[in-house]
Amino acid sequence: MLSTLLNYRLYSNDLTKSLARISQQASVQRESDYYKANIGKVKSTDDLLKNYRLYAYAMKAYGLEDQTQSVGLMRKVLESDLSDSTSFANKLVDKRYREFAAAFQFGSSTEAAIQTTAQTELLTEAYSEHRLRAAAVVAKTVDAYTAKIANVRTVSDLLDDADMFRVVAKVAGRDPDTTDKASLKALLADALTTGAASSGDAQLQELKDRFQFQADGTLPTTDPATTAQTEAARIDISATYYDEMGSGTSSQAAALKTSYVKSFLEANPTAEALAADDQVLDYILTAFGLSPGSETSAFVQNILTSRSDNQPNALSQMAQSTTGEIARKKSMTAINAAFSFNSDGTIDGSLFASGSSFSTLESAFFSNYQKADATRDKLSISTFAVRLSNMKSINDLIGRDAVFGKAAFNYILTAFDIDPTTESTSKIRQVLLSDPSDPTSYVSKLKDERYERLAAAFNFGSDGKASTQRLAQSVTNQTATGTLYTASFGTDISDAKKSLIAKDTEDYLTAVGQIRSLDDFIADKDVVAYALKAYGLEDEKISNADLRKLFTSDLSDPKSFANAKNDKRFTKLVAAFNFTTSGTIQRETEGVQSGSALLSTQNKYLLQTMETQTGESSEGARLALYFLRVAPDVTEPYGILGDKALFEVARTALGLPSGMSNMDIEAQAKILESRINFDDFQDAKKLDKFILRFSTLYDVANFSTESSPILALFGESSGANGILGIV
Template sequence: MTSTTLSTYTSYLIVNRDMKSSLDRVANQGTVARDTEYYEANIDKVTTADEFVDDYRLYSYAMKAYGLEEMTYGKAFMKKVLESDLSDTASFANSLTDKRYATMAAAFNFGTKTAEAQTSVQEDNLVKAYQDSFDQEEKDIQSEVDYYSKAIANITDVDDLLSNSRLKTYVLDSFGLDAKYTSTSYLKQVLTSDLEDPNSFANQTGSDKFVALAEAFNFQADGTVTDGDSAQTSGQIESLRLDYVYNKSTFPSDTLAAANQTYWETNISSMTSVDELVDDPRMVEYLTTAFSVKVQFTSTIRSLLTSDSAAATLGYTGVKAMFNFQSDGSIATGETAQNQTQLASTSTSYQTAFKANQEDAVTNAVTNYQTRISEVKSVDDFLSSNKDDDDDTNDDVTEIWDVALRAYGIDPADVSKSRLKDILASDPNDPKSYVNQLKDDRYVNLVKAFNFDAEGDIDTPLLVQSASVISNFATDYKTEQLKLLKGSAREKAEEAADKEIDYYNTQMQTITTAAELIADDRLVSFVLESKGIDPKSVTKDELKNMFSSDLDNPKSYVNSLANGVFAEIVASFNFDSEGNLSAQPVGTIQQRGDVLATVNNYKQQTLEEQEGESNEGVRLALYFERKAADVTSAYTILGDTALFEFFKTTFSMSDYISNMDTDQQASMIEKYVDISKLQDPDYVTKLIKQYTALYDSENSSTTSPALTLLTTTGTTRISSDTLLAVAQLSSK
C-alpha cells in the first residue's frame, strides 16, 4: 500500500456514508440490472422447488442474495432446505448450524402448506356468529310476540289484519303456513268462515290447520267483529303465542322451554283421555323429553301410560306412575290426567332434560363443525353429509353446512346444494362473480368465511400478510425481544413476546386496510420492532406516506428513504394502491416483500463483493457493520467465518486461536468484545476503526495513517469526516 492509497477505513466510509447511493450505483450496473429484472419478472412463475433450482438465473441470484453463492452447485441439498417446514424445529433447514439456510428458506413458500378451508379466525368468527344466532332468534321471536300482542288489540276488521304484512306473517308462522303460498284472498275466506256450517270455506279446505286458524279469530262473515268483542280473546292470543314460539324456534331456547311448559300445563289439565295426549305431537314431544322415553310409535306410548305390565316390560313404570289414565285410557271421575304433585315432578324432569338438550344442541353442533372443517379439502367435502346411513348415532348431529348457513342468517331450505356449490366457488372480490350477482350480502359474507378457489378446492387464505410472512415477522420479533437476555429476564420477555405474537397472528387475519393497520399502535410497534426499528422514531404521518407510496416508482416516498427496510415492510403487506386488501400483490412461492428483500440483499452482497475485489478489508468491515446487531453471543461470531476473521484481525489474534477448545475461544471473544454493545452504532464504529487500522497494518509495508491516528496520544485528532473529504478531493 503506498501513501497515496486510500486507507481501508476511508474506503469503507466512502461506501457506507451514503449506503443508499452506493446500492443504487450497484443496482444500475448493466449485469446487476438485467439479473434483477429477470428475477423480478420470473420468480412469480415458479411453483415448485424443482422449477426454481433448475432455473439457474433465478436460483443463483437468490443464493448470492442470501450469502450462499458457494453452495449454488448443491441443488439437491438446497431443495431439501427450501422444502423444509420451518415451523418444525427438527426440519432439515432448522437442523443446520449455519442459519443462512433457514433464512433463505423463510424467504420462500416451498415448505409452507397454507391452503385451508378456514383460518382459525374465520372459524372462530363463524362459530361465534352461529352461537349468537340463537340469542338473536329469541330476541326476534320475542319482538314479534310483543308487536303482535299490542297491535291485535286495535284490529276490528279482517282487512286490517291482512293488510299488515307483519301481523299476517305472524299468524301464518303460528300455524306453520308459508306466506309465499297462501294468498290474502284465500286467508280472508278462511277467517270469515262459519265453522258451524260444514259447507263453509274453511271446512271445505280439508285442512285442520285452516280450521284451527278460523277458530283462532272472531271475525264475522263480513270481516268485522261484533261490537264489544275483539278480533281475538286473551286466550286466543296466548294460544297463538305458544304456537308461534313453537313453530319459529329452531333450537331448544329458554323461550321455547317456557312456551312448552305453558302448553303442557294448559292442555294436561283439561285432558279427558290418553288419546288426546298421544294425538298431539307437541304433548308427546314434551313427555318423551321429560322422561327420556325412547319409543317409536304413539301406540306404544298409549300402552305404557295405561298398562302396568306394558310399562314394566318397557322399563317405564315410573312414567306410568306420573299419570292417572285407566286401562281403557279414560280418567276416573273427579281425577285429572296429572295431579299437582305429578305435574310438578314432570315439570322438574322436563326442565332438567331440556336444559341438557339445549346445551348439547349447540355444543355438539360446534364440536362436529370444528372437527369436520379441519378435514375439508373441497366444497364437495364441505357439502358431504356427516351422517352414516348405517349409524343411527349421527342422526341428530347438525350438518356443517347448516351451521355455516345459520351463522349468516340463511335458511338451508332456501338454497340447494348445487347452488351453494356455485356460490362457495365464487370470487367475492370480483363484482361479476356468481355470488355478487345475487345481490345478497349474506351469501357474500358466507363465501368470505371460507377459502375455496374457482374449482371448489381449498386455497391459500387471502390475508393482509401471507401465513409464511406472518410467521417470519413473528420469528424476527421474538429474536429482537429476547436478544442478549438470560435467566428470568429472558423468561419474562419470552412470555410477553408470545402474547404479542398471538395478538399479531390474530389481527393479521382481520385487518383489511392500511388505515386499520396504522391505527393499531400495538401492531405498528410489532412490525417495526420485528425489523429492529424503534416505533418512537416513526410517526403515523410517515407511515401513511410509506403505505401510500408506489413501490414500483424509485422516486416514491418509501423508496427514497435511506433505510430500505421500510420499503420491504410495506411490500410485505397485500395492499393495493388504495390501501385495501387485494390479491394482486400476492405472489406464488415468494411474497412481494420477500422479493424486494431478496433484491436488496443481492445488491448488498454485490456491493460488498465488488469492494472486496479492491480491498478485502472494506468488504469485511461492511459485512461486520451489517451483521453486528444480529450477534447474540460469542458463539454467533465463532459460527460465522467472516465475523471470526474480523475479530481476529481487530484484536491481533493469531490463527492459532482456532486450535483452542470452542468454549475457550468463546471466552476469549467475550474478554475483548462487549456483545451487549453490538446494538450500539458508536461501539460498532469503534470496532470497525480498530479493525481497518490493524488490517492496513497487516497488509502494508508502511504505517497506516488510520493506525497512526488511532494510536496517537495527542489531543488533536483529524475526524473521519475530514478524512472522507480529503479522499473525495484526491479522487477528483
C-alpha cells in the same frame, strides 16, 4: 483513493438511490429478470440445485456465495424442517442458513386446492354454529315482542309494529318478507278478530285463541288489566315462532317450551288436554326419544290412558316385529309409565307416577332435544367432505349432483347464514370468483360480510378451477412472526408471562388467518400491534395512512415507501405479508417461493451486489455497509463472534488487538459484552456513529496496505464449510 468513510457515505447517505443505480445495471437486471421468470418453475430441491443460475443468484442474495459449491450441505439446509428445533438448518450457528431455508418451501410447497384443510375446518365450524347464530337473531325479535306486547290495546297496535307483525305472520304460516304487507295485514286482522272460520286454514284459525281481542279489534273494557295475551299464550306464540324460524331446537326455545309445558300441565292435568296441545305433545315425544310430529294426538292419548288392569289396550296392542317397532313401543311404554292417568284420562292425585316428576321430564327433554339436529348436521358435514374430495371446479360445488343433489350448495350457504332457497346460482358463482381483498370486486360491492366470508372460504381462479389461497400472511411467515414476537421479550421471563405470550400468539394466528383485506388488517389493532412488536417497530408512531403506504410498497423498487425508510425493520415487516402494491392479497404462489420471499430475495441480491461492487474500490466500505445491514439483528456477543466480517468491524471500532481471536470464545464474548450496548444497533444514529469510528480507525490501520486481507472475511467463514459449529 477515496477514504473508507467517503466511500461508505457515498452509498449509505441515500441507500435508495444507490440500490436503484445497482438495479439498473444490465447484468444485475438480467439476472434478476431470469430469477423472477424461472423460480416459479422450481418444484423440488433438485430443480433448484441443478439450475446453477437460479441457485447461484439465491446463494449470493443470502450472503452464502462462498458456499455455492457445497451442494451437499445446501441440500440438507433446504430440506430442513424449520418447525423442528433439532433440524439441520436450525442447529447451525450461522443463521444465514436458516434464512436461506426459510426463503423456500421445499416439502411444504403451496398447491392449488378448492379448499385448504384450514379453510375446510373454518367452514365446518361456521356450519356447526349456524343454528346458534340463527337462534340469536330470532331471540332479538322475540325479546322485542315480549317487551312490546304488554302495551298493545288493539289489533292495529299489534300489526303496525314490525317485530310483532313478523311474529304473528310467521306463526300464522305466512312469510312477511315475500307477501304483500297490506293484504297480509288485512288477512291477519280478520283472523285475529273473527277467527277466519271460512279459510279452512288451521294456523290462521288458531290466531284468535292466542289473543284476547274482540270482534272490533280492541280489548275488553270491563277489566282494564286485560292484556292482548295471557302470559301462557305469549310464551306459546314465542316458542312457536322459534319453530317456524327453524330454531325450535335452540336453547332459547327449549327454555320457553319448558316454561310453557310446566304451566300447562299444572293447569290442565288430563290426558286429553296434554295430547291435544301441539307444544306439550312435541315436548313429551322429544323427551322420550321420539320425533316431534311423529305421533297423532289420539294415539298418544290412548297410550297415556292404557292401564295394565284394563287389557287389551293401545299399548299392549302395539306391534314389535321389527327393530323400529320395538324401539317405538319401548318409548311409548316409558311415556305411559311416567304419568298416572286413569282409563278415562283423569288423575286421582299426582299427574306423574311414582319415581317421575316434571324435573325428570325436563331432564329427558334437554338430553334429547338437539339430538336430531346434531345427527342431521353430522350427515351434512360428512356429505360435503365426500363431495369436496371429488370436486374439480366451481361447477361441482354449486351444481346439482346425481346422488347428493344441491347438498353442497345448500351446505356452504347455510354455513354463512345465506338462505339457499332464495339465492341464485349465478350470483353465488360471481361471489366465489371474486377477490374479497379487492374493493372493486363483485363481492366487495355487495357490502355484505356473509358473501365476503363465503368468497374467502374457497380458492377459484377466474376460469372456475382450483387455485391457491389468498392469505394475508403465509403459514411459514406466521410461524416466523410468532418466533420473533416471543424472542422480543428476551429469555428472562416468568412462566406467567410465557403463558400470556403463548395466548397472544394463538390469538394472532387465528386472527391473521381470517383477514380478508388490507382494510381488515389495518382495522385489527391487536394484529397490527403484534406484528409491529415482532419486527421491532412497537415504539414507532405509524398512522393508518402510513401502514397502508408501507404494505402497498413495491419492495423491488428501491424508491418505494418502505425501502425509502432505510430501515430494514420496515422492509422485513412488509415482506412478511402478501399484500400487493394495489392493496389486494396476493394468492400463495404455486411452487417453492412465495411472492414476499421472492421480493425479499431480489432485494437481498441488490444489497449483496452493492456491497461486492463497493469492495472492489474500498474493502473497508464494504465491511461498513455489511455491518450497517446485519448489525441491527445482532443482540448478543456471539452474533458478532460467529461472523468474521462483523467481528472485524467491531474489533477495529473498539480498538481491540487482532490477537484477541486467540482467546477463549467465552472470554471474547465477555469483552464484547462489556464494550457494546447491543440496543444501540437498533438506533440508526448510534449505529452510524459506531461505523464512523470503524471507518476512521480502519483507514489508520490499512491505508498503506497493498494486499487485501479483508476479502478473506467474505470468502471464508469460521470453521469447516463456513459453519461455526453445530449446537
